Amino acid sequence: MSVERVSRFLPVLFLCCILATAFGTPAGAGPEEKVLVLEIAGAITPASDNVIVDAIEKAENEDFEALVISLDTPGGGLEETQVFIKEMENTSxxxxxxxxxxxxxxxxxxxxxxxxxxxxMAPFTVIGSAQPVQMSAEGTEPVEDEKIINALVKFSVSTAKKHGRNETFAEEVITKNKNLDAEEALASGVIEYVSPSIPDLLDQVDGEEVKGKTLETGNARTETYEPPLPLAFLRLISNPVISSLLLTIGLYGIIFGISNPGAGAEIFGVIAIVLGLIGTGFDVNIGAIFLIIVGVGLMLLEIQSPGFGVFGIAGLVSLVIGSIFLVPMGAENIYTPEFRRTLTLTIVTPTIVFGLFLVFAVYKVAESRKKKPVIGAIIGDSARTIEAISPDKPGFIRYSGEYWQARSEEEIGKGEKVEIIGKEQEMLVVKRKS
Structure with a gap:
């Protein structure tokens, strides 16, 4: 190619270079950074521990830059809180x-x-008042046992020391129920930042060294954590008000069921108590298996009882809830989110189908019990001959779309209307319809 021809393409090549520079990917640019946001609203319950485990595993497996925990809580259980903190400290x-x-x-x-x-903290928010309390008939009472107080103070101070925070406040928040607003907490070295929003906070912490990692959160995309179905349901019944209500309803349901046999209230009472116990921290797997066993038993019991009623409904509810709780929770390191969704459908869908099949079977059993005996039902019905019938020569008639062999004490021609007056084994007895 001559120099003259090459020179013709130089302006075009120059323009392409400019466009590539203007619209191309900048050197050193990597994938978009993302931050996972976990919202904790309400009391810290056993379900909160499952949620934090699941959220951490999601953040680890999907390469989130950081996990932001948005806290709006009045408090919660001490054991659950300690587990929560342990999970945060153990994650990378x-x-x-x-x-x-x-x-x-x-x-x-x-x-x-x-x-x-x-x-x-956001401006005008408050932290503090961490003295432990215990439930009583009159409500809540402060725990005065020095053994518990000293152990909790040591735990609080150690946690603050580990993260370079104010150890005096860590003690006084328990022994004196001390409270701080955002500005006071910042000045006292209890927190590191005051920010009106999460995006603003991510801009502020950009470049911080945390756990041997430099945060790149300035332009990070935020994603709100959504718990899987089993965790969402567990989170619901773990609410102290709901779990207490379930236990109360269950107790009164059993009492009412015993005092009024046949109403079935005791069945719903047992289910409510199991759900209430799971909500307060009872082993989820044991509760799930128990609910499934109860569900199958109730469905079988419904088949033995007339009509479709409380046993069938309670059985179906038990089966579905039990199958939901059988889905593994807090196992992001083993199963991907997509596989866990598939697993939920794989476990729950057959249970619902099985339950609906049992409902159909119960309905058919109930329907068959309500039917009159077949013989009594067809006597007096009308049919039509499809061939001639006589006392010496039985023939066939058409009844309800079916062919039946029949005989008659009189001569009846083909295509005539007849009335069924009896049955002898497999043969109907008919007469001419008047």
């Missing part, structure tokens, strides 16, 4: 605690906030 993912606008992180929430790698 940087954990950022944040009290959102109009939120609060009292009691257990304060301890969790102090256990995060980076702690932050």
């Amino acid at each position: 993912v940087p954990v950022i605690g944040y009290v959102p606008e109009s939120g609060k992180a009292w009691s257990a929430g304060t301890l969790i906030l102090m256990g995060t790698d980076i702690a932050a």
